[in-house]
Amino acid sequence: MGKLLFWIVLIIAVLFVARIAARMAAARQAGEPAQGRGKAARSAPAPAAPESMVRCAHCGIHLPRSEAVLVNGMTWCSTEHSTLGPARK
Template sequence: MGKLLFWIVLIILVLFVARIAGRIAADRQAGAKAADGKKPGRGAPPPPKTLESMVRCAHCGIHLPRSEALLQNGQTWCSADHARLGPAKH
């Protein structure tokens, strides 16, 4: 029973070391590609996202990015239907 347990632990240890070695090799290869100006590897940070101002729909009040809003008569709308319906009456 002791020998069986020894071999199981040894096999798991060998697989674990092989997995770590594979990750190190992949990181080195990705680092070499990043130095050549190609796609960044797993460890590289993502490019920064640009911030966009949010606007409020004059009809329903939902906030959406300015690039997705519809601007008519000095007011912003989330859709053409809401622009047609006009401002909400509270």
């Protein structure tokens, strides 16, 4: 049982060393320094800030403020709807 445990630990150690060597080789090929690639380098980019949504005064759909058309203080989904005017209830 002791020999089996020894071989398992040895195999895990060899795989660990091989993984470190592969990362260092990849860093050299990419032109990056092998050290200094900490947690910040591996983290995913921050998601974009959420954008406020507005409602079209004619059809009532919601769309991002950056895509809306602003005419006379009212928001519209398109220039066609801005010419048609607000929806009648």
